[in-house]
Amino acid sequence: MKKDEWEQMRDYLMTKTVKELRKICKDEGICPGQDASRKHSLVGCIVSWRRSRYIDMEVRHHDDARTNG
Numbered sequence: 487m488k489k490d491e492w493e494q495m496r497d498y499l500m501t502k503t504v505k506e507l508r509k510i511c512k513d514e515g516i517c518p519g520q521d522a523s524r525k526h527s528l529v530g531c532i533v534s535w536r537r538s539r540y541i542d543m544e545v546r547h548h549d550d551a552r553t554n555g
Contacts (some may be wrong), residue, residue, distance in 0.1 A: 492533060492537060495536070496530075499532055499533065504522075508524065511528070514532075516535045518531040524538075
């Protein structure tokens with residue numbers, strides 16, 4: 487994903503309420519800990535989690551292509 491796509495995701499999440507953001511965390515298996523107390527921190531936690539999952543998927547896809555190649 488491009489940098490601006492992550493920023494768009496962040497902007498979209500900022501339109502949600504804290505209650506909605508906590509539900510997103512629960513649904514995606516994110517445990518924000520103390521980040522759940524502030525909306526900005528909670529959004530950062532969600533974006534960071536999604537970015538790490540995206541990168542992990544890219545690495546796995548690359549490794550699979552190399553081993554199955």
